[in-house]
Amino acid sequence: MKEWTMKLFGRKPKGSMNCHQVGAVLQEFLDGDIDEERARRIEEHLEECRRCGLEAETYERIKATLAAQRPDVPEESVERLREFGERLARGEEPSSQ
Numbered sequence: 001m002k003e004w005t006m007k008l009f010g011r012k013p014k015g016s017m018n019c020h021q022v023g024a025v026l027q028e029f030l031d032g033d034i035d036e037e038r039a040r041r042i043e044e045h046l047e048e049c050r051r052c053g054l055e056a057e058t059y060e061r062i063k064a065t066l067a068a069q070r071p072d073v074p075e076e077s078v079e080r081l082r083e084f085g086e087r088l089a090r091g092e093e094p095s096s097q
């Protein structure tokens, strides 16, 4: 019933999203955890909508602050650093792939 109603009334031209829809997935979008098609639509909305754009900015700032306070390094960087160290230990050029 809910899905049927949404299909009937939720349609908008050019598949643009409203504030509520953007808000629901904004966090995933900012974390890069979203598909390209939706990301593009959200970007469009953020450019047009000051309120959501501001919300996105605030979230980014909070995330940056948290990252600065917590000294843990992303897993990928740790992995790269580990490989770097192993290559050095084997006497290889670190830059060689």
Ligand SMILES: [Zn+2]
Residues within 6 Å of the ligand: 018, 019, 020, 022, 045, 049, 050, 051, 052, 053
């Ligand atoms: Zn909005």
